[in-house]
Amino acid sequence: MAQLLRSSIPFLLAALAAGGAAAGADGPASPASVQACIESNRPKLTSIQTITMQANDRAGHATKTRAKIFWKKFDDDLARVLMRFTDPMDMRGSAVLLIEREDRTKSDIFMYLPELDKVKRVTRHMASGSIFGTDITYEQMERLYGLVDEGSSTLGPDQDVEGRPAWVVEGRPTPDEASSYAKVVVFVDQKTCLPLRMEFYERNDKLRKVMTTDVAKIEQVGSIWVSRAMQMQDLRDQTATDVTVESIEVDVDVPNRYFSQRELETRRRVE
């Protein structure tokens, strides 16, 4: 399950807003149980959400990107994500389709560029580079969901985040993971299982990036908890990206055909 949401950005963004169900009364006792808590209450089958990503650069200029994201778990327990961009105007009609494979390194990402009228399969260097000009990198998103994966994580003493009790899980990537970070600390809300705060440390344990969830914007949608606003701050480059979930529906009907290459090629508008 830890592999579930790893390989693609759109997929992860789709999942980002959704947290786990309320934790059991006993509470998790290990990093693995925290991870299970996070994963236990994702949408069971589908979700549709509209998100806005506002990237704020060093000079204080902001650029906004808006997209509608369709997520669906298929029968093979692997997920597919379709991301359609609606803003900025130049990007309208552009789309990204992710098809998860059992071997995560072989997951497919397709992009559709209306101006070229072509669908392109893309492989991307994962370790570096931000997503669509934001402060969120592939690896950070991956970490968000794979934090207890390698057995290198430890559970620290509980802490309060914005007045909410949180489990603190510290992960130290192994050299095999070729991570840009020396340490990742996640503060998971004990009530909602949402990651309230994530800290990404560089070498010498220097804090580089901080992801924070706006606790005031946490709400329950159907059976899951959702945070409608988060921010990723790059402390070194003094930039930040705000992600806002404008709307979210879970476990609604989303046709399988949305998640096909042909759908991209025919440029059909998905409503």
Next chain:
Amino acid sequence: MNRFQNLVARHPVWVVVAVLAVSVLAGARMYDFHERHWLLEVDPAFNTVLPDEDEEKQFYEHVRRLFGSDETMLVAVVDEDVFTYESLDRLARLTRSIEQLDGVHHVISIVNALTVRSRDGDIEIEPFANPPPESPEALQALREEALSNPIFAGTLVSTDARSAALLVYFLEMPEREFTERGIDQAVREVATAEGGDARILFAGPPYVKAEITRLLIDDLRSLLPLTFSILAVVALLSFRTLAGVVVPLASILIAVLWTLSLMVALGRPLNLVTNIVPPLVLTVGFAYAVHVVAAYYRIAAEFGEGADAEGLTRRTLRELWLPVFLTGVTTAIGLLALLVSPMGAIREFGVLSVVGIVFALIVCLSFTPAMMCLSGVPRRGAGGSSGRRFDRLAEWLARFDLRHRRAILVLGLAVFVVSLYGMTRIQVGTDLVSNLKPDHPVVVDFNAVNEQLGGANPFYVVIETEYPNAFKEPENLALIHELQVWLEAHPLIGDTTSVADYVMLLNRGFHDNDPAYLALPETRRQTSQILFFGASDELERFVDSRYQTASIVVRSQVIDSGAVAALAAEIDEHLAQLPPYLHGRVTGNSVVFANMADDISRGQAQSLLAAVIAIYAVLAILFTSLRIGAVALLPNILPVAVYFGILGFSGVSLNLVTGLVACIVLGIAVDDTIHYLTQFNVEAKARADEEAGTIAALRAVGRPITYTTVALALGFLSLTQTSLRYEVEFGSLAAITLCVAWLLDVTLTPALGAGMRIVTLWDVLSLDLGRDPQKSIPMFHGLRRAQARIVALMASIRKFGAGEAVMRIGETGDCMYVVIDGELAISVPGEDGKRVDLGTISRGDVVGEVALFVGQRTADVDAVTDVELLRLTERSLERLRRRYPRIAAQVQRNLSLILAKRLASTTQRLG
């Protein structure tokens, strides 16, 4: 002042203990006893020396915020062929190892730079050569791809594929921290260790700055002991006594200690400019101390065996406090003039130097004489044995000056004219690399990188517009591309990279690597979509997030700041041809430095003008005459002109450091003029003869001003032993200019002053003409008290004892007397041989006026009591008329009135 002189002379131990106590406190303030380290810091950050409110600097900071720093360190790996597995593997290892270092932001090399490729119709965004291929075919393909990539070729790999570059980006941190942490050295070590048999070169502003910083710190460590040693040798040669060496050296050490301690207290580190403050205070302070010690020995020699230390000290201070104080004031004025400079570091230098000079003055007028007093009465001949020889030489020189007065003046004028011509050739500018000596490894590497990779000096050409997303528009991208073509055709530019290159490469990648698509997309939407999906973080170096400001990164081969400024101006001129909605501008670290030239020139001119005006004002006040002020200034203006002439003829640039010379030298050189002219004043008055005064004055001050000039010149020459060229040039120029000033002070100044009667402010203030001379002495009626004193000083005061004959009937006389004090009896011989008393005269009366005009004395005049007379000659009246015409007119009126009354009285008596 008398109280102070007495204090020092009577209680030298107290004075020494007090000064040492302050020094111990000052020393303690400089050391952290808990952490066990010195608190004085060195911050040779180049940004600190830039003008504060400089618009150029602010624009550069703005561009840095947008695109990140252009201050990358460049590690070049020179090999037989970059495109072998071994070479690429080494580059990969190097890239990784350097990226692991603390303080490194990231490293870009041909191995890890992202590229967009099309493979079987799929888009791959991946590192260019990581992992490196092994097959010859793949390596050949990689070579062709790299050399056809406009972002890589010429920047990350040389066009002959023999050199590869790693661009090392560092975390934002103060330059000082960068150097202290030795980040560039760590890069060097790693690169050298991993480089194997390849030649590794290093370049880039952070590396050069850090290297200069280290040199500066090393220099500082060795400079003070060196300067100190030189001054010790000068002191030994000058005085040849233990006290003559120890006292001046201890004095200047204390002054420097106080200065550095104050810097610590104010939290001011030594920077590129202020690091000259300690040697300056050391040398100038030494000059003051030498004057005091030399005077002490001279006075001791004059007094002979009957002298006592207390009396010698009191006399030394009485003679010297005013000239030493005044020379301190003029030096301080020269340095304070630097406060008008637009550059903060220069202003700071001015303030700290003045504080140091004030400390030196305090120490040299208290501690130095007190120590000399404690050293006792010097043995006979102490303080140098070459005195007589020196006196003979000074006398010969004085006679030479008087004999060849006209020739000296003409020669001075000729030197001035030649210097003016030299000034027209001055080059202005400050840059990093040229501050190092040509054989320094940094310069050698810089030149090699320039040759191998087409330019080691990066800067930006920035294009701005008011319209967001403008640089997604094909026509604007095309303009950028055209600009790059123009730039790359310039012989001084190696390579350029821009968003246009980036977009073209992405376009080719999104079109199956079809070379036909190595072009700009046709529509804005195409560009937007390609960039959205394909761009990496690297794009941030070329365009801002709103696509409203774009930068072309230019790698230039020019190093000289003048050439950089000229190139920037040429590019700016070309940028003026852009459409009106696009605004282009050149910026970058080297460009900001190059454009400082204007600020340096402006600062130099303003500071110098301020110094000249202020020093002239002081001289005019000191010598109570605008004319004498100008005459005193002239021998000091000329060395400054010579300094500028040397700059022009030698090709040494007027830069931040050499620009300090003029004001410093002006402030110091005028000291010798003051010493000479005040001495000349004393001697000329004492002898009532200006020519004799010239000879005596030069004999008296020739030795100390020569010794101090030698000490100052050697002190400044010690800077020639530093590793930084600007400091070497500063030291040499300051020493040469001071020597020129000395030469002029022993030739031109006596030549100019020979015919002058000088009245110093001190004379005016201290001359005693009795109570209300303007009321009690008819000759001074209608004048103010100070004007009456001026009249007296333009003439001379003669004293006669009771019973002494003042004049005899029949003698030829050329003067008349005004009685200031005492009583005189006038008589004529009677027919019977007895004297016929004509009466007595006292304060205010005039005697001898007939001889002044007719030539012969008509009566005998004898002093009844001790008398003080004002002696007026035709020459002194003429001098008064020329120098102070208004006062002279009043005096003439008074004299006419006196003569008229005298005539009326005589007529009445006869009638």
